[in-house]
Amino acid sequence: MSTIRGARERARIEVTAAIKDEARKQLAEEGAPKLSLRSVARELGMVSSALYRYFPSRDDLLTALIVDAFDAIGAAAERAAAEPAAGERAGVLPPAERWVAVSCAVREWALAHPHEYALVYGSPVPGYIAPMDTVGPAARVGLVLIDIVRGAYRAGELTLPPLADELRADAERMAAEFAEGVPPEAVAALVAAWAQLFGLISFELFGQFNRVVEEREALFRQSAGELARSVGLRDAGTD
Amino acid sequence: MSTIRGARERARIEVTAAIKDEARKQLAEEGAPKLSLRSVARELGMVSSALYRYFPSRDDLLTALIVDAFDAIGAAAERAAAEPAAGERAGVLPPAERWVAVSCAVREWALAHPHEYALVYGSPVPGYIAPMDTVGPAARVGLVLIDIVRGAYRAGELTLPPLADELRADAERMAAEFAEGVPPEAVAALVAAWAQLFGLISFELFGQFNRVVEEREALFRQSAGELARSVGLRDAGTD
DNA sequence: CAAGAACGAGAGCAGTGCTCTTGCTTTGGG
DNA sequence: CCCAAAGCAAGAGCACTGCTCTCGTTCTTG
Numbered sequence: 381m382s383t384i385r386g387a388r389e390r391a392r393i394e395v396t397a398a399i400k401d402e403a404r405k406q407l408a409e410e411g412a413p414k415l416s417l418r419s420v421a422r423e424l425g426m427v428s429s430a431l432y433r434y435f436p437s438r439d440d441l442l443t444a445l446i447v448d449a450f451d452a453i454g455a456a457a458e459r460a461a462a463e464p465a466a467g468e469r470a471g472v473l474p475p476a477e478r479w480v481a482v483s484c485a486v487r488e489w490a491l492a493h494p495h496e497y498a499l500v501y502g503s504p505v506p507g508y509i510a511p512m513d514t515v516g517p518a519a520r521v522g523l524v525l526i527d528i529v530r531g532a533y534r535a536g537e538l539t540l541p542p543l544a545d546e547l548r549a550d551a552e553r554m555a556a557e558f559a560e561g562v563p564p565e566a567v568a569a570l571v572a573a574w575a576q577l578f579g580l581i582s583f584e585l586f587g588q589f590n591r592v593v594e595e596r597e598a599l600f601r602q603s604a605g606e607l608a609r610s611v612g613l614r615d616a617g618t619d
Numbered sequence: 620m621s622t623i624r625g626a627r628e629r630a631r632i633e634v635t636a637a638i639k640d641e642a643r644k645q646l647a648e649e650g651a652p653k654l655s656l657r658s659v660a661r662e663l664g665m666v667s668s669a670l671y672r673y674f675p676s677r678d679d680l681l682t683a684l685i686v687d688a689f690d691a692i693g694a695a696a697e698r699a700a701a702e703p704a705a706g707e708r709a710g711v712l713p714p715a716e717r718w719v720a721v722s723c724a725v726r727e728w729a730l731a732h733p734h735e736y737a738l739v740y741g742s743p744v745p746g747y748i749a750p751m752d753t754v755g756p757a758a759r760v761g762l763v764l765i766d767i768v769r770g771a772y773r774a775g776e777l778t779l780p781p782l783a784d785e786l787r788a789d790a791e792r793m794a795a796e797f798a799e800g801v802p803p804e805a806v807a808a809l810v811a812a813w814a815q816l817f818g819l820i821s822f823e824l825f826g827q828f829n830r831v832v833e834e835r836e837a838l839f840r841q842s843a844g845e846l847a848r849s850v851g852l853r854d855a856g857t858d
Numbered sequence: 859c860a861a862g863a864a865c866g867a868g869a870g871c872a873g874t875g876c877t878c879t880t881g882c883t884t885t886g887g888g
Numbered sequence: 889c890c891c892a893a894a895g896c897a898a899g900a901g902c903a904c905t906g907c908t909c910t911c912g913t914t915c916t917t918g
Contacts (some may be wrong), residue, residue: 388864388915411745413652416905429908438906455827494746504825506650506734515830523832543842550834558831569863571832572819572842578827579818580811586743588817591754592761592797593810595789602783603811610845627884627895655874666875669897677875 397432398424404448404496405443406425411495412442439508442499447517449496450476453489454520460485461524475532476613482524487597488534490581497585501578517590519558522574526559529566529611538612540565566612573607580604637663638774642680643687643735650734651681663843678747681738685749686756688735692728693759699724700763714771715844715852721763722816722843729820736824740817756798761813765798767848768805790821805851812846819843 402420406542417438420430435441460482472480490497500518503508510518543551543565551564559567580603583589584596593599609615641659641743656677660667672791674680699721712720731737739757749757771777782790782804798806819842819847822828823835832838 386916394865399842412742414745417907418905426741427867428906429804429868432907433865452807479770498742501821503651503737506653510826510829518827544837546837547834547841550832553833554831568838568841572826572838572845575822575827576815576818576842576846579815579821582740582818582821583814586740587749588740588757588814589810590749593789594792595786598783598785598789598813599807601805603815606811607815608850610849625885631895656876657874666898667875668899671876717893 392434394574398442399431399434400444400448403447407445407499408493408496409495412499414533415442417441439505442505443511443514445496446500447514449493449500450514450520451558452493452496453486453500454517454524456485456489457482457521459526472613475528475535475537475559475613476608478528479525479608479611480601482521482528482603483607484601486521486577487581487600489584495582501523501582503584505568512567522571523558525570525574526562529570530559530561532613533562533566537614538563538566539614541569541610541612543568569611573611576607631673633799638670638673638680639683639687643684646684646734646738648734649731651738653729654681656680678744681744682750682753684735686711686753686809687737688732688739689756691732691735692725692739693756693763695724695728696721696760700767713853714767714776715772715847715854716848717767718764718847719843720853721760721767722846723727724842725760725816726820726823726839729824733824736820739838740821741825761810762797764809764813765801768809768852769798769800769854772801776853777802777805779850780808780851783809808850811848814841815846 399420402423403415406423407414407419415438417431417435418428420441421431436443461478463481480494490501506535540563547568548564551568554571555562555564555567562570580600584593584600589596605615636734638659641662642654645654645659645662654697654732655671656674657667659672674683700717702720729740756843779802786807787803788808793810794801794803794806798809801809819839823832823839828835
């Protein structure tokens with residue numbers, strides 16, 4: 381289905397990509413609120429109304445950028461999960477260290493792309509309802525973390541954290557829905573750790589740590605390690 | 620210095636308050652991006668240019684709302700910290716439970732005022748530099764948490780968490796600057812827990828938990844308790 | 859080859875933040 | 889008491905935004 385029928389179709393996907401690229405450029409430079417359809421069109425040498433042939437509204441353009449941003453973050457996380465640390469044998473990195481590596485990869489992507497991060501993990505646009513095609517890409521980081529925990533569980537290296545009774549049913553549902561093979565205790569701790577991870581990144585990126593924390597990377601590393609422990613991954617060096 | 624000189628001065632503070640009230644109303648209803656000076660002026664029966672006598676720009680109006688929102692969150696946290704739980708004697712609430720109570724108070728305020736929460740803890744306005752008069756109100760929740768930990772430490776009820784070496788110096792600086800009387804180990808864990816707390820709230824509020832977590836209050840309670848433990852507050856029931 | 863769909867350009871609408879000028883009212887010093 | 893100075897509301901206007909509609913042109917396809 382990826383066969384290109386004619387010149388027109390080819391031009392369409394090219395122009396669509398050019399629009400997204402220019403939009404992403406402006407997003408990275410000035411942030412989402414200052415991204416304007418007209419200036420994108422201007423930069424591309426076309427008139428603003430022509431742009432509506434490719435994106436029915438500004439929100440749809442932003443949605444495309446949101447999907448791309450989620451995909452980029454997810455890809456960064458997956459890369460960090462797959463890549464063995466320098467000088468280590470592939471795949472034998474202890475789960476807790478993999479968890480920290482993934483966390484750091486996400487943080488570094490966020491620091492490198494602050495406006496795109498803010499677009500996906502900052503305040504949502506008030507009237508905006510996330511379309512279905514964002515939920516897949518949005519889940520990728522979470523799935524990477526789930527994979528790490530599942531691997532540790534299968535290897536018998538997971539210490540189950542405690543689980544409040546009111547949470548058990550919900551945790552079992554989550555495990556069945558998107559974290560098969562992970563015990564409910566770990567799933568509940570996992571989603572909490574997932575949110576807390578992004579809390580650390582958001583606070584740093586959104587300026588809440590200004591005049592407060594200086595050694596942000598060290599604090600993040602330590603906290604990410606602590607979060608790994610909280611889901612049951614044993615510290616490196618613990619047999 | 621709160622003496623009102625004349626009718627003009629009195630009118631000024633009244634109009635200023637009316638503008639802020641109307642702005643807050645629109646903020647609560649439609650969110651920050653849709654808050655327009657013109658519509659505020661319209662609703663107040665004045666012309667838009669007249670509004671500039673009271674707020675030099677839209678950003679300044681938003682800043683005023685930001686300060687108010689920080690103050691409201693801080694006040695909610697302080698109230699929760701002071702109030703003894705129902706049926707308990709004042710002041711004898713264990714620190715870990717006070718921590719959770721404050722956390723829940725912040726979360727409840729956020730759920731009740733999502734747009735105002737997003738304004739202060741969501742994506743910052745790209746060009747925006749937080750004026751000095753926001754840092755005081757912004758610190759209030761943090762100070763409440765610090766107070767709880769300090770109280771526990773003074774009562775000998777604090778189990779010091781581990782502290783990475785690279786963080787020690789920064790933690791000692793922070794302790795000296797705004798957390799006097801709290802050991803550096805706890806300060807480092809505290810700022811991390813502080814960020815993670817808002818990470819949980821933001822994920823819930825900004826829709827990241829949609830289709831993922833259902834029992835959000837239970838998950839939050841459990842996580843807040845876990846965070847209390849992470850800064851060294853002992854679980855209730857532990858002697 | 860001709861009907862029809864896709865497309866780019868332009869004008870136009872309603873809305874925005876913000877500035878400037880024009881008069882009116884309140885204030886405070888001589 | 890009176891009048892200049894300062895504070896204020898109103899209106900017009902500028903440059904910008906997202907978005908719609910129309911009008912020729914170009915490409916695709918039956």
